[in-house]
Amino acid sequence: MARIGTTGWLLGALLMGGMPDGQAASPAAVTAADYERAARMLGDRTAPLVDGVVANSTWLADGSAVYAYAEGGKTAWRRLDPATGTSVAAFDAKALAEAINQAAGGKGRPVQADRLPVAGFRLQDGALVVSTRSGAEFRCDASACTAVARAKAGDEPGAASPDHAREAFIRDWNLWVRDVATGKETQLTFDGKPDYGYATDNAGWKHTDEAVLVWSPDGKKIATFQQDQRKTSTMTLVATNVGAPKVEQWKYPFVGDQDVTLIERVVIDLSGDAPKTIRLQMPPDQHRSTCSDDLVCSKGWEDVQWARDGKTLAFVSTDRGHKSATLRVADAATGKVRDVYTETVKTQYQSAPALDSVNWRYLPESNEFLWFSQKSDWGHLSLHDLATGKEKRQVTRGDWNVADVVHLDPASRTLWFKGVGREPGRDPYFVHYYQVGLDGGEVQLLTPEDANHAVVASDDGKYFIDVHSTIDTAPVAVLRDGSGTLVKELARADLTRLKAAGWVPPASFTVKARDGKTDLYGQLFKPSNFDASKKYPIVTYIYPGPQVGSVRSRSFMPAHGDHQALAELGFIVIAVDGMGTPMRSKSFQDAWYGDMADNTLPDQVAALKQLAAQHPWIDATRAGMWGHSGGGNATASAMFRYPDVYKVGIAESGNHDNLSYEDDWAERYHGLFEKKDDGSSNYTGQDNAAYAKNLKGKLFLLHGMMDDNVPPQSTLLVVDALMKANKDFDLLLLPHARHGFGADSYYVMRRRWDYFVQHLLGTEPPKEFALKPAM
Numbered sequence: 001m002a003r004i005g006t007t008g009w010l011l012g013a014l015l016m017g018g019m020p021d022g023q024a025a026s027p028a029a030v031t032a033a034d035y036e037r038a039a040r041m042l043g044d045r046t047a048p049l050v051d052g053v054v055a056n057s058t059w060l061a062d063g064s065a066v067y068a069y070a071e072g073g074k075t076a077w078r079r080l081d082p083a084t085g086t087s088v089a090a091f092d093a094k095a096l097a098e099a100i101n102q103a104a105g106g107k108g109r110p111v112q113a114d115r116l117p118v119a120g121f122r123l124q125d126g127a128l129v130v131s132t133r134s135g136a137e138f139r140c141d142a143s144a145c146t147a148v149a150r151a152k153a154g155d156e157p158g159a160a161s162p163d164h165a166r167e168a169f170i171r172d173w174n175l176w177v178r179d180v181a182t183g184k185e186t187q188l189t190f191d192g193k194p195d196y197g198y199a200t201d202n203a204g205w206k207h208t209d210e211a212v213l214v215w216s217p218d219g220k221k222i223a224t225f226q227q228d229q230r231k232t233s234t235m236t237l238v239a240t241n242v243g244a245p246k247v248e249q250w251k252y253p254f255v256g257d258q259d260v261t262l263i264e265r266v267v268i269d270l271s272g273d274a275p276k277t278i279r280l281q282m283p284p285d286q287h288r289s290t291c292s293d294d295l296v297c298s299k300g301w302e303d304v305q306w307a308r309d310g311k312t313l314a315f316v317s318t319d320r321g322h323k324s325a326t327l328r329v330a331d332a333a334t335g336k337v338r339d340v341y342t343e344t345v346k347t348q349y350q351s352a353p354a355l356d357s358v359n360w361r362y363l364p365e366s367n368e369f370l371w372f373s374q375k376s377d378w379g380h381l382s383l384h385d386l387a388t389g390k391e392k393r394q395v396t397r398g399d400w401n402v403a404d405v406v407h408l409d410p411a412s413r414t415l416w417f418k419g420v421g422r423e424p425g426r427d428p429y430f431v432h433y434y435q436v437g438l439d440g441g442e443v444q445l446l447t448p449e450d451a452n453h454a455v456v457a458s459d460d461g462k463y464f465i466d467v468h469s470t471i472d473t474a475p476v477a478v479l480r481d482g483s484g485t486l487v488k489e490l491a492r493a494d495l496t497r498l499k500a501a502g503w504v505p506p507a508s509f510t511v512k513a514r515d516g517k518t519d520l521y522g523q524l525f526k527p528s529n530f531d532a533s534k535k536y537p538i539v540t541y542i543y544p545g546p547q548v549g550s551v552r553s554r555s556f557m558p559a560h561g562d563h564q565a566l567a568e569l570g571f572i573v574i575a576v577d578g579m580g581t582p583m584r585s586k587s588f589q590d591a592w593y594g595d596m597a598d599n600t601l602p603d604q605v606a607a608l609k610q611l612a613a614q615h616p617w618i619d620a621t622r623a624g625m626w627g628h629s630g631g632g633n634a635t636a637s638a639m640f641r642y643p644d645v646y647k648v649g650i651a652e653s654g655n656h657d658n659l660s661y662e663d664d665w666a667e668r669y670h671g672l673f674e675k676k677d678d679g680s681s682n683y684t685g686q687d688n689a690a691y692a693k694n695l696k697g698k699l700f701l702l703h704g705m706m707d708d709n710v711p712p713q714s715t716l717l718v719v720d721a722l723m724k725a726n727k728d729f730d731l732l733l734l735p736h737a738r739h740g741f742g743a744d745s746y747y748v749m750r751r752r753w754d755y756f757v758q759h760l761l762g763t764e765p766p767k768e769f770a771l772k773p774a775m
Contacts, residue, residue, distance in 0.1 A: 030569055030757050032766040037528075038568035038753065040501060043559035044774040048073035049498040050558050052491045054477035057456040057465045058121045065458070065465060066090045066121045066128070067477075069491065074114035079128075082463040085479055085488030090121075091128060091140035099138050099145040124164065151183025159199075159211045161219040168222060170211050173197030175224065175268065177275075188222075188268050188275040195229040195251055202229065202261070203287065203294040204252040204662035205709045214301050216310035220271040221332055223304050223313050228284060231259035237706055240735035248708070253287075253663040255683065256673030260663050261287040263295075265315070267332045278335040282328070288318035290325055290351035291358050292547065293664035302358035303351075307365070314340075314362035314369065322348040322668045327360065327369060329386070341389035343373060347586075347593040348668050353379040353401040353420070354582040355547040361408055368392070370415075370438075372402065374586035381405070381415070383438055395436060396443060398422065401583065403431060407461035413438040416446075416461050416482065418453075420583050426450050427508070429521060429554050429583055433457075433464065435482070446484030449476075452554040457482075465490070469556035471523060472505035498558060504528045506560065511610040513579050514602035518588070522576030522607060523551055523560070525567040530617075537622035537760045538572045538608065540646075542638075543631040544599040546589055546669045549577030550631070562749055569753060570761055572618055574611065578603030596658060596670045597641075597686045599634035605645055624760045626650035626752060629710060629739065632702075633688065636718060639699050640691035647697040648759045650752050653739055654701075655710045656718045657687035689721035698759040700730040702748060704737030730755070746771045 039045065050070065057067040065080040067087075079090040093113040100117070101110045111117055117133040129148060130138045135157075137148040158167025158178060168177050173192035178185045189198045199211040213224035235252030238245045253260035262284035269276040291297035304315045310332065317326045324344040330337045343349060351358045351372045359372035359381065367386045372379060379401040382394045396402055400421035407416040416435045421428035423445070433447045433455045447453045449468045457464040462482050469475035474493040480486055495503075506523045513520050527536075541563060543550045552560045552575070559565070563573045578600025579591035592598035604625075612620035625646050627635045632654025639649040658666035659673075666683075667673075674682045699722075703715040712733065722729050732751065737744045750771040757765040 029764045030761065030766065032769055034569055035750075035753070035766055035769045035771070037502070038565040039771055041503065041528075041559060041564040041568055042562060042774075043557070046498060046501070046503060046558035049501055049503070050474075051494040051497065053475060053493050054465070054467055054491045056118075059456065059458040060121060060128075061123045061459070062126075063458060063460065063462070065456075065463075067465065067490075068118075075116070076114070077116070077118065080465075080479065080490070082458070082479060082481075082487065085490075087490070091130065091145060092143050095143065096130060096138055096140060096145040099147055100132060100136070103136055103138075103147045122164065150180060154185075157208075157210050159213055159215070161215050162217060163219055166219070168199070168211050168213055168215075170197065170199055170209065173200070175199050175211065175213075175222070177270065186275065188270070189226075189277055192226065195232070196226060198226050198266075199224040200227045200229075201296065202227065202251055203664065204235070204261070205665070206294060207250050207708065212295055212301050214304045214306065214313075216306045216313075216332075217308055218310050220269070221306075221310050222268040222270070223265070223301075223306065223315075223332075224268065225263035225265050225285075227287070228262045228264060232261050233257055235708070235711060237708060237711065240705060248706070250708070252711075255659050255661070255663050255666050256681075257663060260320070263287055265330075267313070267330070267335065269332070278332065280330050280335045280337050282337045285317050286320045288320065288322060288664065289358075290316050290318055290349065290360070291356050293662070293668055297358055298356035299358075305362040307362065312364060314364075316351070316360065318349070320663075320667060321672045322350075325349040325351070327371070327389075329362075329364075340369070340386060341371065341384060343371075343375070345374075347590045350374075353403060353584075353586075353589070357404045359402060359405045359417075361405060363408075363410065365410060370395070370405070370408070372405075377585045377587050379403075379586070381417075393440065395438060399585075400428075403583070406433070406455070406457050407459075408438075409461050414461070414482075416457060416464075418455060419443075423450075427452075427470075427521060427554060429551070429577075431455075431554075433466065433484075435484075444484065446480065446482075448484075454555060463487070467555075469493075471508060471554065471556060471560075473556060475556050493556070502528045503558065503564070504530075506563070509574075509576075509611065511576070511607045514606050515579075518579065520576055520578060520603055520607060521551070522574055523563075524611070525560075525563045525573040527567050527570060532617050534617060535619040536570065536572045536617055537624065537756075538574065538611070538618050538620060539566060539756060539760070540604055540608065540623070540625045541573060541575045541631070542600070542604060542625055542627040542634045543629070544578070544601075544627075544634040545581035545630070546593075546596075547582060549581035549583075550575040550600075550627075551577050562752075566753060566756065569757055571624075571756065574607070576604065576607045578607075593669060594671050594682070595686075596666060597637060599630075599637050601634065601638055601642060604638070605642060608645070620645075622647060622760055624648035624650075624756055626652070626756075627654075628652040630655060632656075632715075636688045636699065636701070637691070639697055640688060640694045643694050643696040648699075648756060649697065650700045650702070650755055651715075651718075652702045652741075652748070653704060653707055653710050654688070654715060654718075656714050657689060659683055659687070660714050660717065661710060687717070689717045692718055692721035692727065693725035695722065695725070695727045695729065698730070698755070700732070700751075700755050702732045702734070702751075704734045704739060704741060704744070706736055707739045709739035746773060 053070040077090040078087040080087040097113040120131045156169040158169045175188045175198040229251040232251040237248045265280040267278045326342040327340045361370040380396045404418040451468040477490040612618045632651040635649045635651040655661045703712045754765040
């Protein structure tokens with residue numbers, strides 16, 4: 001098929017607004033066969049073509065591990081004995097499939113033994129219990145699987161106790177506990193009321209029926225809160241349906257609101273004849289955490305940690321603007337609270353260099369605590385005296401980051417953690433695994449390979465499974481002991497079938513940031529039929545952070561979203577993490593703190609120009625961009641603020657004005673709302689509507705009308721501004737879609753391809769190509 005030769009250059013000139021005299025361009029259409037080839041590069045098509053993959057490792061209480069092993073498009077579950085390195089079938093897959101289908105009673109599509117909907121594992125009385133994505137559990141032995149009977153009166157999701165014998169749940173704004181075996185329910189609190197309930201999960205942008213709490217290790221106490229949203233603003237969405245519209249409403253705090261959501265911390269004691277609620281003796285806390293713009297982190301409510309004896313608990317209070325973090329210890333019996341240590345920063349405190357991890361640890365048995373700080377401009381750990389808060393010693397140091405504390409052994413006083421940027425000459429985003437002594441000594445590298453390491457450690461720290469790879473090298477799975485000694489290679493992935501299907505790997509690249517000095521790291525995707533003698537338009541995929549970046553993964557993936565699929569249609573596709581994103585230095589991430597409209601765009605433009613200068617086959621005069629959520633915001637901003645650079649933009653679900661988004665996002669990364677004497681504020685000029693009049697190119701705005709993360713009015717504000725500026729643009733509103741588009745995702749993807757083909761390639765896409773998920 002004709003691609004981007006001379007006619008492509010001419011078309012680029014046409015899109016720029018001019019053509020050489022006497023010349024015309026008639027590029028060939030992109031065909032359905034081209035779209036079919038592109039679709040074959042999507043993850044649901046490419047993943048089954050990778051053989052010998054180990055994934056989803058889970059360590060069990062007896063020290064064994066269960067992991068998925070993919071071969072020939074089929075998945076088997078193996079159980080590993082780490083002492084010998086041998087593995088056997090974890091359960092009878094056929095028996096489990098039959099048990100799942102029987103429990104479903106003929107509803108839904110039957111599951112297959114080689115494609116089980118497994119969500120997790122645990123041991124109960126020595127037997128393996130398998131949980132499925134529907135929430136059902138099945139008890140499996142070597143030859144049979146049976147559904148775990150649950151006596152359950154209600155449908156409320158439960159938070160399991162450490163022994164899984166009970167689960168706490170929310171009903172009518174109060175906290176209850178249910179005996180899993182008998183179904184007996186006990187009400188624990190009695191004064192919960194609408195918008196002033198116990199353990200309720202509502203961050204505004206996220207609201208679920210899950211209970212937010214932490215059980216004590218002995219299962220006799222629960223740490224939670226009564227959440228006060230009575231004065232918090234209300235969000236409203238109106239559904240699209242026949243007849244009277246259905247309305248969804250929930251509490252949603254906004255930047256600058258006088259009243260936002262607060263939590264009143266409590267401990268619920270279950271050890272006596274009747275449950276007892278102990279209120280912690282302190283004022284209400286902000287609904288904040290050290291890990292994200294929510295209380296819940298990747299492993300739960302990690303900013304609350306119990307002592308092993310359940311007598312005390314530690315927690316971190318964060319102020320509304322995230323500028324201070326205070327470690328506090330509470331007596332679980334009396335509710336008395338003691339302030340231990342406070343760190344205050346100029347921008348925002350976080351307990352890890354990236355989203356969703358908490359790296360401080362409560363160590364009351366040795367009268368210590370472990371604290372994470374970026375005060376040196378890098379994220380490191382220090383050991384402190386719990387009585388005085390004073391630092392005893394710095395555990396890690398250097399121009400690199402501790403990323404995630406994985407295991408701490410109090411007996412040997414050894415710490416295991418993931419880190420980035422420590423190994424010279426390697427990609428600074430590559431994750432490695434380390435150990436270090438709390439009482440001194442050098443940091444020991446446990447994963448020597450120059451690759452990105454996905455490590456899952458056993459609960460006792462004695463072993464870990466490591467799957468290491470790069471974006472262009474196949475994953476290798478190994479078992480190592482806690483000292484890093486190789487026990488056994490578990491699998492080495494084979495890409496033969498994937499490559500035979502036409503897959504080509506992306507390429508890593510390094511460019512300089514806006515300052516001309518700082519290295520930026522990105523990934524570049526070419527068509528599989530790439531021809532260096534041609535000129536290709538370039539599409540930037542963007543997510544500006546500040547909590548994550550644009551690059552999806554530094555590990556091997558058979559597909560990075562639809563980057564390669566889009567490239568197949570005749571584009572160069574890039575993703576680069578600009579300044580203002582995490583996992584580098586603190587100053588790197590804070591590069592545009594207080595100016596969120598920056599969106600990494602100066603770095604995106606710098607990268608675009610450098611890549612075009614390096615590669616004659618990149619046509620920077622035909623540059624496009626797309627992104628979702630924060631990336632949708634950044635895309636529209638690029639079209640308005642750099643209209644002579646980016647000619648085509650697709651902005652999905654963008655938070656185009658942070659004054660119309662939930663409070664914690666911008667208040668964390670931009671600062672608390674401050675009104676100025678002239679009536680403006682520190683948020684003035686940060687919204688995209690203010691610059692909509694600058695649009696020159698083709699802009700496609702998309703939003704789900706039931707988006708309960710970034711509500712649709714965020715995009716409609718931009719629509720209103722474009723209309724007032726008499727600008728042409730394209731708009732797609734998805735009547736039933738939430739933030740992630742769900743069932744509409746493939747339709748949106750096809751429309752995205754069409755838009756770039758039509759307006760960046762300058763040719764016609766196949767009409768209404770039926771892009772659907774693989775069966």
